[in-house]
Amino acid sequence: MSEIIHVHDKSFVPYLSSGEIIEKVKVLADHINHEYKGRKPLFISILNGSFMFSSDLFKLINIDAEICFIKLASYKGTRSSGQVITAIGLDTDLTDRDIIIVEDIIDTGKTLSQFLPQVYNQRPSSLKIAVLLHKPDATIFPVKIDYTCFTIPNKFVVGYGLDYNGLGRNLAQLYQLKED
Ligand code: IMP
């Protein structure tokens, strides 16, 4: 667990092991299985970053549930570009559905705060937000989060689906940017 890895020009140190991550994902899945019993929720997974989290979470859902995917992006390198682009939009009717948005990380909150009006416009019967990671110290656009697996400091992380300029998504655990 002590090895330093290199992604592009930066060094990262191990931060959260895959065991620690899956333990929290299980707790979240148990909670959803219990709370949504008999309701058939629709998960909306926000690509690219949340593909691994969504996959692990969805495999642990044991009630009837659906999943769809949208693709939003706002990041360039290790900084939010401030512009949110919708690369793949919503293709599923959300009216009267119980929606659970699944996001890898909430940083400034811009991505989700721009996307949420599209969801509310379709009048879902309920809406909850589940995130793997939350960086409260980075908040610019506050978003009400219903489930957080880990609250983390305002430091850049890679792995478990999250990238640094396209690389690092395949790492099974999370790594944190190494201080110089
Ligand atoms: P926000 O719009 O500033 O909340 O940023 C959200 C998006 O930026 C996330 O969905 C991630 O894809 C990306 N992001 C934010 N922080 C990190 C990080 O530490 N590592 C990798 N990607 C990040």
Ligand code: MG
């Ligand atoms: Mg993301």
